[in-house]
Amino acid sequence: xxxxxxxxxxxxxxQADIRDEILRYSQLNEYxxxxxxxxxxxxxxxxxxxALDDNEGAAVRICTQCxxxxxxxxxEDFLDDASLEECECPCGSEAFEITIGVSxxxxxEDIKWLYLGCRCPKCGLTAVYGDWKNEFIGYKExxxxx
Numbered sequence: 552x553x554x555x556x557x558x559x560x561x562x563x564x565x566q567a568d569i570r571d572e573i574l575r576y577s578q579l580n581e582y583x584x585x586x587x588x589x590x591x592x593x594x595x596x597x598x599x600x601x602a603l604d605d606n607e608g609a610a611v612r613i614c615t616q617c618x619x620x621x622x623x624x625x626x627e628d629f630l631d632d633a634s635l636e637e638c639e640c641p642c643g644s645e646a647f648e649i650t651i652g653v654s655x656x657x658x659x660e661d662i663k664w665l666y667l668g669c670r671c672p673k674c675g676l677t678a679v680y681g682d683w684k685n686e687f688i689g690y691k692e693x694x695x696x697x
Contacts, residue, residue: 554677560641562675566597569650569668572677577654580682582664584652588694592619598646598672602635605681609633610667615646623651624665624693625685638680640671647671647680651697653690662687 554563554571561572570587577584591597596616603610609629612621622630639645647669654664667681687693 561677563670563677564675566648566650566670568677569648569670570652572670573650573652573666573668573679576668576679576682577652577664577666580664580666582654584666585655586690586694587650587652588697590621590623590649590651590697592617592621594619597648599649600645601638601647601649601667601669601680603638603667603681604629604633604635605667605683607633608665608683608685609635610681611635612649622696623649623667624696625687638669640669640674640676642671642674642676644671644673646673649697651694653685653693655690660688660690662690662693 554568592614594617598615599612609626610623652666665685
């Protein structure tokens with residue numbers, strides 16, 4: 552299985568399928584995604600619990616293996632004002648593979664919009680769990696912080 556629609560939702564069988572979901576979502580949002588980064592913990596794990604506040608533009612991932620917390624991108628700058636809410640898949644799982652996608656301003660390396668996509672390893676659901684305007688200068692540095 553690759554990225555497939557079942558009912559109103561999309562499912563995939565690998566983290567790569569999150570990119571397809573972010574691309575689909577970004578086309579509807581009209582800020583087309585241009586660059587991606589997959590979240591991987593320093594311990595090597597690629598599954599995380601996720602807490603986010605897309606009004607403040609902040610997200611934190613918590614490794615399911617070593618329990619380390621990592622602010623995603625420039626989220627650390629916005630955590631003081633954020634009301635983070637833990638995410639859960641409709642199947643009840645709280646573990647996700649996470650991929651970030653960004654849209655840039657034309658002719659620039661500066662971010663215009665951020666997409667935070669997830670895939671549930673338990674059921675395969677892929678979805679964009681958060682998206683927001685982001686004014687970070689230099690997408691390469693931002694994606695290195697995912």
